[in-house]
Amino acid sequence: MSVRFESIGTIRSPFKEKFGIPRQAGLLPEITSILILDEPFAKSEALVGLQDFSHLWILTLFHAHLDREWKPSVRPPRLGGNESVGVFATRSPYRPNPIGLSAVELKSIEREGKQALLFLAGGDFLDGTPVLDIKPYIAYADALPQARSSFASHAPEASLNVHFEEEALQVCRQHAREDLESMIRGMLALDPRPAYRQGEAEENYAFRLLEFDVKWTVRGKDVWVTRLAPAGGLE
């Protein structure tokens, strides 16, 4: 059976590229994403009662993967990137139907003209992600803390100590809109490097967060934020 779906809205997220996004929802509750619902899905009747749920399921489209083939086998980062697992045993985006599933906290709902804005904490969404559905989190049916989750049996731990070069810290502190410093601290502590590069000697990396290219260097268990440059700016 084949069916066509239309997105009902779009996510605005500080994560501008896949690199650096935590591997599941909920790992960085200090990160706020905004789900912008479009007409006709933004109408108030459709949202009545939503604020009485503390958490929501957001079903998304892995839009960066729409034109890619699915892969029966994937190498989850959690397994060091060198062990293959069936795609259905992972949350990888390389799926036959590239639907993402994230449990997030609903902080507030605001209206802006004809749009409804849902402020969500703990999202693992790439900026611009199309949304297919919003469902309430129903604890008695959805919370199975006793479930056995194989290689993903525990949350990844903050494993790196994060330091800032003075100039990078200044840029963070001049940026008033978000707490850039704690966002970067949270992301880097979780060690976003591909597993096969962990353990290498000094390496330089960068990811795009909000309107910045964040540059960083790892030395052993310490990561140094060396520079925050305007995204896409000249070197």
Add this chain to the structure above:
Amino acid sequence: MSVRFESIGTIRSPFKEKFGIPRQAGLLPEITSILILDEPFAKSEALVGLQDFSHLWILTLFHAHLDREWKPSVRPPRLGGNESVGVFATRSPYRPNPIGLSAVELKSIEREGKQALLFLAGGDFLDGTPVLDIKPYIAYADALPQARSSFASHAPEASLNVHFEEEALQVCRQHAREDLESMIRGMLALDPRPAYRQGEAEENYAFRLLEFDVKWTVRGKDVWVTRLAPAGGLE
């Protein structure tokens, strides 16, 4: 953004109609559903490691609702059927994109020719439901027992006492393939009646389960299974 999805398989379930299906997954763990994966999604590589997860998310199509309009407001059975709530604050099938989400227990995986069969406990699926995706349940990200779930804050309780007329019980016991008696007991104890009819005087109901039309009558807090007739047979 618009996207076309193909189902990857189909559910075989004892529930042959919507009436009588428990309102969320997990309420009747004694009910087994079989997810039949088709080629090319059934290939062994795609399932490697799946058996190391005790629970799975099954994303389905509410296929009985594909040609229906979505409704911004719905009246959840849990609210007695006379209070309206926004569709996104419910798990109702009347959604813009009619995708279902169920957490089930994975009992076993078997192969039959080119098909893979996943035996699932606790499913709330209508027979013939098309499947869009299978994901592992990851407890550290998905289990939020502290989540506040508004009107669905606790599981519906078994509220009716179930009795069988002698003849109906005989039919159950002659049926060797499934434990029909305990399936019917579980379903009826949860009181599948629409809320607005609860509290009415004696009423007769029927639902189709496996190849039977199960007929039952409620008197106060007691429900009597009066007859099991071959489905679609003459009266």
